[in-house]
Amino acid sequence: MNIQPVRVAQYGIGPIGAEIARLLLTKPWVKLVAAIDIDPKKIGKDVGDVIGLIKPVGVNVTPDVQGRPEVVCHSTGSRLREVASQLKSLLERGCHVVSTCEELSFPLDQKIRAELQHAARAANVTLLGTGVNPGFVMDKLPLTITSVCQRVDSVQIVRIQNASTRREPLQRKVGAGMTRAEFERAVADGKIKHMGLRESLMLVGNGLGVEFDHVSDEKIAPIVAEREITTQYLKVAPGQVAGVHQTIEGKGRINVSLELRMYVGAEDVAADRVIVRGVPDVEMEIKAGIHGDRATAAMVVNAIPRVISARPGVLTMDDIPISFR
Amino acid sequence: MNIQPVRVAQYGIGPIGAEIARLLLTKPWVKLVAAIDIDPKKIGKDVGDVIGLIKPVGVNVTPDVQGRPEVVCHSTGSRLREVASQLKSLLERGCHVVSTCEELSFPLDQKIRAELQHAARAANVTLLGTGVNPGFVMDKLPLTITSVCQRVDSVQIVRIQNASTRREPLQRKVGAGMTRAEFERAVADGKIKHMGLRESLMLVGNGLGVEFDHVSDEKIAPIVAEREITTQYLKVAPGQVAGVHQTIEGKGRINVSLELRMYVGAEDVAADRVIVRGVPDVEMEIKAGIHGDRATAAMVVNAIPRVISARPGVLTMDDIPISFR
Numbered sequence: 001m002n003i004q005p006v007r008v009a010q011y012g013i014g015p016i017g018a019e020i021a022r023l024l025l026t027k028p029w030v031k032l033v034a035a036i037d038i039d040p041k042k043i044g045k046d047v048g049d050v051i052g053l054i055k056p057v058g059v060n061v062t063p064d065v066q067g068r069p070e071v072v073c074h075s076t077g078s079r080l081r082e083v084a085s086q087l088k089s090l091l092e093r094g095c096h097v098v099s100t101c102e103e104l105s106f107p108l109d110q111k112i113r114a115e116l117q118h119a120a121r122a123a124n125v126t127l128l129g130t131g132v133n134p135g136f137v138m139d140k141l142p143l144t145i146t147s148v149c150q151r152v153d154s155v156q157i158v159r160i161q162n163a164s165t166r167r168e169p170l171q172r173k174v175g176a177g178m179t180r181a182e183f184e185r186a187v188a189d190g191k192i193k194h195m196g197l198r199e200s201l202m203l204v205g206n207g208l209g210v211e212f213d214h215v216s217d218e219k220i221a222p223i224v225a226e227r228e229i230t231t232q233y234l235k236v237a238p239g240q241v242a243g244v245h246q247t248i249e250g251k252g253r254i255n256v257s258l259e260l261r262m263y264v265g266a267e268d269v270a271a272d273r274v275i276v277r278g279v280p281d282v283e284m285e286i287k288a289g290i291h292g293d294r295a296t297a298a299m300v301v302n303a304i305p306r307v308i309s310a311r312p313g314v315l316t317m318d319d320i321p322i323s324f325r
Numbered sequence: 326m327n328i329q330p331v332r333v334a335q336y337g338i339g340p341i342g343a344e345i346a347r348l349l350l351t352k353p354w355v356k357l358v359a360a361i362d363i364d365p366k367k368i369g370k371d372v373g374d375v376i377g378l379i380k381p382v383g384v385n386v387t388p389d390v391q392g393r394p395e396v397v398c399h400s401t402g403s404r405l406r407e408v409a410s411q412l413k414s415l416l417e418r419g420c421h422v423v424s425t426c427e428e429l430s431f432p433l434d435q436k437i438r439a440e441l442q443h444a445a446r447a448a449n450v451t452l453l454g455t456g457v458n459p460g461f462v463m464d465k466l467p468l469t470i471t472s473v474c475q476r477v478d479s480v481q482i483v484r485i486q487n488a489s490t491r492r493e494p495l496q497r498k499v500g501a502g503m504t505r506a507e508f509e510r511a512v513a514d515g516k517i518k519h520m521g522l523r524e525s526l527m528l529v530g531n532g533l534g535v536e537f538d539h540v541s542d543e544k545i546a547p548i549v550a551e552r553e554i555t556t557q558y559l560k561v562a563p564g565q566v567a568g569v570h571q572t573i574e575g576k577g578r579i580n581v582s583l584e585l586r587m588y589v590g591a592e593d594v595a596a597d598r599v600i601v602r603g604v605p606d607v608e609m610e611i612k613a614g615i616h617g618d619r620a621t622a623a624m625v626v627n628a629i630p631r632v633i634s635a636r637p638g639v640l641t642m643d644d645i646p647i648s649f650r
Contacts (some may be wrong), residue, residue, distance in 0.1 A: 132473055143649075144465075152649045287610070302472045322472040323643065
């Protein structure tokens with residue numbers, strides 16, 4: 001680790017950005033040098049105030065980046081086309097960027113990818129999309145586990161997350177408390193969708209060196225409550241929607257399937273699972289599953305030293321080793 | 326992946342080397358170009374004959390390396406001082422080297438490490454020690470899992486391996502069938518010891534960025550059979566030794582403990598476990614545990630593309646990403 005702390009900026013101070021900023025401030029090897037957000041209610045305030053700390057940090061929120069932080073933690077949006085110009089401008093400024101943009105975890109838009117690749121290489125810096133999902137539990141972790149295999153026939157990745165322990169917007173976002181009809185409408189309107197499942201699938205396929213012959217559509221179905229479920233924020237009656245069941249699979253030399261269940265009332269069944277069929281078989285389980293928001297902030301911050309020492313360009317989680325730092 | 330297959334040599338054709346060679350021959354992206362062993366009974370024979378294949382491979386076993394393979398898979402010994410001159414000569418020849426030498430997984434002898442570092446960097450090639458343990462289940466995998474943590478207080482790593490499913494030399498090596506007195510004598514003579522546990526501990530500590538205040542001695546105790554245990558190769562009476570229980574721990578800002586139980590008759594309890602206390606807690610389990618010999622060969626071969634694209638020098642598993650290839 002450097003003797004000099006790494007100069008880091010936090011770009012985007014929504015719920016995830018605030019979690020990242022709070023974590024950055026606990027790390028002795030980080031110096032938070034800037035905080036960026038476009039919200040007029042946040043601009044000009046001390047970032048400590050904005051992220052709920054008692055003491056001021058001594059860094060005011062600005063609407064754009066000043067100077068040249070060594071690394072920017074970026075958390076402003078899920079879609080690549082919405083954040084591409086922000087990312088490009090950060091790279092051109094000479095900053096490494098670690099972003100929670102879900103579509104950046106494995107950029108499928110080749111035009112945007114090429115532009116970012118060019119900008120990163122020209123400035124000799126690295127761009128990485130990460131998070132807990134996409135970025136770890138349904139892609140990086142399964143890939144890492146397959147390394148013990150002489151042969152892989154299939155990889156089944158299952159994440160069952162208990163939305164009851166998550167923040168209210170997430171509970172609403174998975175459809176908890178909706179009728180089936182409301183849920184179907186929300187899906188049709190694109191309002192209920194975990195972002196990044198396709199990216200995770202393609203990241204796994206790419207890491208295993210397989211080009212899928214066929215990739216399914218993403219299926220999004222309701223999980224219906226069989227009993228009444230009460231959370232800190234809402235109540236779900238039997239027959240109402242408790243959450244979402246989202247799946248995708250790739251078929252080819254190796255079959256890979258991803259299944260995500262996020263719903264309230266999943267206390268007893270929550271888990272992350274990877275089942276590899278091959279030589280040897282591997283069955284891995286993480287009890288109760290990895291908590292989303294906490295872990296996403298951790299992935300971003302833990303990736304910082306790895307990104308600094310990685311080669312320049314647009315990287316994925318399959319290109320770097322990772323651990324707590 | 327290259328269009329041209331990678332030219333790989335297998336150095337050392339004992340049980341593990343033979344397993345690696347058989348696996349190399351199944352990979353379309355590998356061309357096995359040489360096989361090296363000092364055993365006069367193997368020299369001059371087709372390697373396919375030596376490793377138990379029906380068809381000849383067209384590569385004869387030689388007592389030393391000819392030409393310049395791009396990568397050498399090295400599997401001749403567990404102790405760094407016994408294999409250092411072999412490794413140095415391979416690096417000086419300009420070959421990347423992936424070795425199963427347990428002490429290479431995290432070289433503790435700084436003099437040897439510096440010599441190998443110099444040789445690797447001078448020739449612009451990479452040297453990696455890997456395997457399933459050390460190399461993955463008790464170091465790389467726990468490190469990878471900690472990446473979801475904002476804070477880590479302790480990491481508890483437990484590997485319970487059922488020796489009944491392993492080859493006879495391994496069953497003998499863990500002391501199965503010995504009396505307690507025979508076991509204690511064998512431990513005192515250095516004949517019963519899983520190699521690499523200390524290296525795994527130090528690799529984990531290093532990856533987490535912690536310097537331990539105190540590292541315990543390795544404790545090696547017998548696991549005594551409570552019932553009669555019969556394997557393909559031997560029988561253990563109640564009161565006799567079924568296997569070995571080996572532990573080590575590092576205390577510091579983060580406490581790390583490693584516990585390895587390898588014994589016959591462990592069918593029902595075999596597992597690999599990582600328990601991280603921190604924010605958040607993580608409890609991971611691999612059911613039945615990862616089979617040793619199969620997985621070691623897999624780790625070596627799967628590491629080849631990662632080593633080719635890594636930076637030159639002496640690397641550890643914490644320096645590279647890994648997956649099935």
